[in-house]
Amino acid sequence: xxxxxxxxxxxxxxxxxxxxxxxxxxxxxxxxxxxxxxxxxxxxxxxxxxxxxxxxxxxxxxxxxxxxxxxxxxxxxxxxxxxxxxxxxxxxxxxxxxxxxxxxxxxxxxxxxxxxxxxxxxxxxxxxxxxxxxxxxxxxxxxxxxxxxxxxxxxxxxxxxxxxxxxxxxxxxxxxxxxxxxxxxxxxxxxxxxxxxxxxxxxxxxxxxxxxxxxxxxxxxxxxxxxxxxxxxxxxxxxxxxxxxx
Amino acid sequence: xxxxxxxxxxxxxxxxxxxxxxxxxxxxxxxxxxxxxxxxxxxxxxxxxxxxxxxxxxxxxxxxxxxxxxxxxxxxxxxxxxxxxxxxxxxxxxxxxxxxxxxxxxxxxxxxxxxxxxxxxxxxxxxxxxxxxxxxxxxxxxxxxxxxxxxxxxxxxxxxxxxxxxxxxxxxxxxxxxxxxxxxxxxxxxxxxxxxxxxxxxxxxxxxxxxxxxxxxxxxxxxxxxxxxxxxxxxxxxxxxxxxxxxxxxxxxxxxxxxxxxxxxxxxxxxxxxxxxxxxxxxxxxxxxxxxxxxxxxxxxxxxxxxxxxxxxxxxxxxxxxxxxxxxxxxxxxxxxxxxxxxxxxxxxxxxxxxxxxxxxxxxxxxxx
Amino acid sequence: xxxxxxxxxxxxxxxxxxxxxxxxxxxxxxxxxxxxxxxxxxxxxxxxxxxxxxxxxxxxxxxxxxxxxxxxxxxxxxxxxxxxxxxxxxxxxxxxxxxxxxxxxxxxxxxxxxxxxxxxxxxxxxxxxxxxxxxxxxxxxxxxxxxxxxxxxxxxxxxxxxxxxxxxxxxxxxxxxxxxxxxxxxxxxxxxxxxxxxxxxxxxxxxxxxxxxxxxxxxxxxxxxxxxxxxxxxxxxxxxxxxxxxxxxxxxxxxxxxxxxxxxxxxxxxxxxxxxxxxxxxxxxxxxxxxxxxxxxxxxxxxxxxxxxxxxxxxxxxxxxxxxxxxxxxxxxxxxxxxxxxxxxxxxxxxxxxxxxxxxxxxxxxxxxxxx
Numbered sequence: 010x011x012x013x014x015x016x017x018x019x020x021x022x023x024x025x026x027x028x029x030x031x032x033x034x035x036x037x038x039x040x041x042x043x044x045x046x047x048x049x050x051x052x053x054x055x056x057x058x059x060x061x062x063x064x065x066x067x068x069x070x071x072x073x074x075x076x077x078x079x080x081x082x083x084x085x086x087x088x089x090x091x092x093x094x095x096x097x098x099x100x101x102x103x104x105x106x107x108x109x110x111x112x113x114x115x116x117x118x119x120x121x122x123x124x125x126x127x128x129x130x131x132x133x134x135x136x137x138x139x140x141x142x143x144x145x146x147x148x149x150x151x152x153x154x155x156x157x158x159x160x161x162x163x164x165x166x167x168x169x170x171x172x173x174x175x176x177x178x179x180x181x182x183x184x185x186x187x188x189x190x191x192x193x194x195x196x197x198x199x200x201x202x203x204x205x206x207x208x209x210x211x212x213x214x215x216x217x218x219x220x221x222x223x224x225x226x227x228x229x230x231x232x233x234x235x236x237x238x239x240x241x242x243x244x245x246x247x248x249x250x251x252x253x254x255x
Numbered sequence: 256x257x258x259x260x261x262x263x264x265x266x267x268x269x270x271x272x273x274x275x276x277x278x279x280x281x282x283x284x285x286x287x288x289x290x291x292x293x294x295x296x297x298x299x300x301x302x303x304x305x306x307x308x309x310x311x312x313x314x315x316x317x318x319x320x321x322x323x324x325x326x327x328x329x330x331x332x333x334x335x336x337x338x339x340x341x342x343x344x345x346x347x348x349x350x351x352x353x354x355x356x357x358x359x360x361x362x363x364x365x366x367x368x369x370x371x372x373x374x375x376x377x378x379x380x381x382x383x384x385x386x387x388x389x390x391x392x393x394x395x396x397x398x399x400x401x402x403x404x405x406x407x408x409x410x411x412x413x414x415x416x417x418x419x420x421x422x423x424x425x426x427x428x429x430x431x432x433x434x435x436x437x438x439x440x441x442x443x444x445x446x447x448x449x450x451x452x453x454x455x456x457x458x459x460x461x462x463x464x465x466x467x468x469x470x471x472x473x474x475x476x477x478x479x480x481x482x483x484x485x486x487x488x489x490x491x492x493x494x495x496x497x498x499x500x501x502x503x504x505x506x507x508x509x510x511x512x513x514x515x516x517x518x519x520x521x522x523x524x525x526x527x528x529x530x531x532x533x534x535x536x537x538x539x540x541x542x543x544x545x546x547x548x549x550x551x552x553x554x555x556x557x558x559x560x561x562x563x564x565x566x567x568x569x570x571x572x573x574x575x576x577x578x579x580x581x582x583x584x585x586x587x588x589x590x591x592x593x594x595x596x597x598x599x600x601x602x603x604x605x606x607x608x609x610x611x612x613x614x615x616x617x618x619x620x621x622x623x624x
Numbered sequence: 625x626x627x628x629x630x631x632x633x634x635x636x637x638x639x640x641x642x643x644x645x646x647x648x649x650x651x652x653x654x655x656x657x658x659x660x661x662x663x664x665x666x667x668x669x670x671x672x673x674x675x676x677x678x679x680x681x682x683x684x685x686x687x688x689x690x691x692x693x694x695x696x697x698x699x700x701x702x703x704x705x706x707x708x709x710x711x712x713x714x715x716x717x718x719x720x721x722x723x724x725x726x727x728x729x730x731x732x733x734x735x736x737x738x739x740x741x742x743x744x745x746x747x748x749x750x751x752x753x754x755x756x757x758x759x760x761x762x763x764x765x766x767x768x769x770x771x772x773x774x775x776x777x778x779x780x781x782x783x784x785x786x787x788x789x790x791x792x793x794x795x796x797x798x799x800x801x802x803x804x805x806x807x808x809x810x811x812x813x814x815x816x817x818x819x820x821x822x823x824x825x826x827x828x829x830x831x832x833x834x835x836x837x838x839x840x841x842x843x844x845x846x847x848x849x850x851x852x853x854x855x856x857x858x859x860x861x862x863x864x865x866x867x868x869x870x871x872x873x874x875x876x877x878x879x880x881x882x883x884x885x886x887x888x889x890x891x892x893x894x895x896x897x898x899x900x901x902x903x904x905x906x907x908x909x910x911x912x913x914x915x916x917x918x919x920x921x922x923x924x925x926x927x928x929x930x931x932x933x934x935x936x937x938x939x940x941x942x943x944x945x946x947x948x949x950x951x952x953x954x955x956x957x958x959x960x961x962x963x964x965x966x967x968x969x970x971x972x973x974x975x976x977x978x979x980x981x982x983x984x985x986x987x988x989x990x991x992x993x994x995x996x
Contacts, residue, residue: 038988061839062835062838083843086843089838090836090839092832092836094832096833096835098634099831101638105634109631110840113842114840115841215955275907276915278915279916279918281920282919286922287922291926293938294927294937294944298749298936299936300935301936302936303935316893344963345959347969354751360959369785372787373790374791375790375791375793376793377793377796377798378794378956378962378963379933380798380799381754381790381796382802383798383869384754384798385754388754390788391761393707394788397786398786410732410763411738412737412738413763414741414762415760416741416742416743416744418744418746419745419746419758420746420747420752423894424948427749428747437812453909502765535911536914537919552660552664558663559748559751561661584840588747
């Protein structure tokens with residue numbers, strides 16, 4: 010299988026503090042990769058390095074074949090990103106947000122128009138195209154933000170706690186979108202605190218105190234730790250964490 | 256009472272945590288006092304002059320030397336013709352030019368009359384007038400010296416005394432202004448923003464469901480700003496006395512009482528704003544646009560109110576700082592007692608009382624909604 | 625370059641969507657520009673005067689007439705004694721008191737010289753200085769007239785007299801508006817420029833959208849350019865509207881060329897927006913930006929020579945003032961508008977603004993990189 014994310018002893022230090030310690034793992038094409046960990050475990054730090062937002066202290070990593078040290082610009086062209094903080098412009102309309110991000114990623118005007126219609130149809134938001142994002146319910150905003158992060162057909166999409174504060178029905182719909190994207194060949198790298206969502210992933214890694222403690226499919230992990238749910242797997246690993254909340 | 260104290264302590268912590276806001280709270284009065292005291296004067300000093308001397312004789316040389324020797328002027332350049340003067344003005348190299356016509360001394364000797372032209376760059380009309388006045392005085396002085404042997408008859412000698420501010424410094428006028436401005440700013444803007452912030456964050460709700468009385472919430476919210484303001488007042492007074500050699504001539508207790516009255520007035524304006532503003536930015540905009548500008552303009556410390564059009568003169572009456580400014584000026588600079596400011600005190604008291612009643616009532620109505 | 629187009633499109637959409645912003649950006653400055661010069665009229669006229677006349681002679685009466693007829697002074701009251709006159713000054717009813725001594729006329733004729741006491745309320749330094757100046761000029765005029773009339777030619781050998789002819793260039797009628805309107809216009813542009821440039825970036829920080837921008841391949845310089853260009857355009861529009869208001873309401877119009885004016889406006893905006901950007905890199909929330917911007921605006925306004933002349937400042941203040949692009953632009957504007965100075969005349973100010981702007985922008989970009 011083709012590895013689209015590949016890291017080797019990737020480390021980030023802030024002075025004495027080691028936020029991410031020698032992370033080594035591969036993520037394969039079309040995979041849904043769950044990146045779990047308690048608050049302060051170093052998930053966000055790791056993810057920022059992978060997105061080219063922060064430069065690693067040591068170790069190596071390639072994203073979509075590009076080096077995280079030297080080729081951050083190429084990396085950015087090939088990834089999508091959706092942060093836990095809501096990332097669309099509230100004072101722009103739905104269509105304007107799509108147009109803006111598509112334009113930034115270099116899509117041509119006719120492409121943008123086609124993409125906008127395709128995207129809105131899939132989301133069932135044709136009637137909301139001219140509404141300000143501010144006026145949408147949170148769940149819709151999240152789904153829209155996810156779709157926008159895919160607007161330039163990236164190889165990998167990074168989702169940082171995408172479903173925080175959303176009701177179960179919308180979460181379900183959100184995951185349908187994720188599956189749809191993965192089926193079309195996009196690699197999905199997602200962090201979450203919901204353990205039922207962890208069950209949906211192809212493979213899951215669990216970080217504790219800056220180190221990856223476990224990495225396997227949910228089924229294998231449950232077998233390894235001799236428990237029935239991912240919740241218990243997580244609890245077994247994370248309760249020993251020394252780092253308090255950030 | 257214990258409850259109230261805990262509360263007030265919490266409010267202080269809020270205020271002192273944000274360093275950038277603190278910079279504004281304490282940095283601004285200090286910076287203003289220093290600037291007004293040392294940097295901002297309108298006195299004429301080392302003003303650059305151009306000389307166009309078409310005569311170049313003994314008399315013109317003497318006059319030029321006399322001008323150059325004075326601390327007011329500095330001869331920057333000698334010019335040949337009017338074009339040269341114009342050029343120098345356009346490049347802003349000189350503020351005025353003194354023009355001596357050809358055969359100056361000769362004319363003076365033969366016909367007893369000669370004329371000097373003072374060409375001033377009147378872009379700044381006040382400066383131009385001052386420069387012309389000073390130059391005239393220097394030239395007249397020179398004439399008197401020349402004539403002293405003759406003893407001119409019927410000599411009127413004006414003895415001018417500059418009261419309160421013999422060196423014509425900017426500070427005496429500005430210090431009361433800065434006090435009024437800073438107190439107004441801290442009290443109105445800061446207090447309204449801090450209350451609205453609590454609303455915006457939703458923590459106000461939590462306070463309101465606590466058994467704490469709303470009036471205590473108001474008091475504890477406003478208390479830090481009252482104390483900071485008094486502290487600020489002290490800093491300003493201290494700086495004016497130590498750095499600016501300004502003397503507090505009147506009764507300091509009276510000054511303090513009047514200040515507290517003014518502070519409470521401003522705080523109630525802040526409270527009033529907080530009852531209508533929805534967001535912090537909104538509160539800031541109202542305080543800034545609605546309060547700052549009128550305070551700066553209509554207090555009378557930057558610009559004389561009597562020069563303003565009637566509408567602004569009438570409007571200035573409802574600006575509290577206008578009355579407070581008079582009080583500080585009278586007490587602090589002139590050393591007058593309560594008999595000279597009772598009217599202003601009464602007006603302030605009235606404003607304070609009605610604003611306070613109004614804002615507390617509005618605050619309560621909002622709570623009931 | 626294409627991404628810049630989409631950034632600009634977005635910024636303008638946001639700008640025009642926010643009614644509150646437009647209101648503060650357009651209407652507030654316009655109202656201020658209409659009202660401020662009226663309030664900020666620092667021309668000295670109507671100096672109120674009280675007179676104590678102990679002499680009641682024809683000389684003293686002539687003197688009083690002469691002073692009040694000059695147009696600079698308004699006679700408030702004739703006081704019976706010094707105390708009453710001082711009281712008037714204390715109560716701010718009078719700015720200046722003249723005391724003509726007893727036997728003024730007699731003394732002048734017999735002893736040849738007399739002193740006149742003049743007391744000036746000097747709390748407002750400028751006004752006091754001007755009032756004193758006017759009064760001395762009037763008194764010396766009066767003195768000359770007296771001599772001419774009363775001293776017999778035999779006794780009065782005509783001494784050589786140097787007369788002085790003051791000429792005021794560029795502002796013949798001493799119109800204070802000509803001086804203050806360009807200054808206030810610059811002042812307003814400064815406020816708008818700094819506040820908006822600083823706010824705009826911090827808003828993206830606070831909203832979290834900047835994170836999203838950071839993972840896109842958009843270049844930092846394009847992003848910043850996309851932020852600043854709209855305010856560039858906006859400031860130019862407001863500046864132009866401001867010029868028109870100055871012309872319509874105060875009849876102030878530039879003597880110099882528009883080209884020169886707009887070239888220096890460009891240099892100024894380059895520096896100004898750099899400063900706003902710098903502030904935004906140092907603050908996390910809008911409230912902090914507000915505090916910082918407010919602090920600096922206050923200092924800038926005072927140091928910029930808007931109301932007081934930079935020349936009479938002490939050396940350290942002059943240097944400090946030279947670091948502010950505002951001071952240079954106010955100076956340049958006044959030179960262009962009143963005197964018609966050309967580009968080469970104001971070259972020093974132009975280069976200063978560009979230099980300072982380069983420093984601000986570099987500093988801001990370095991700081992922005994370091995923090996993200």
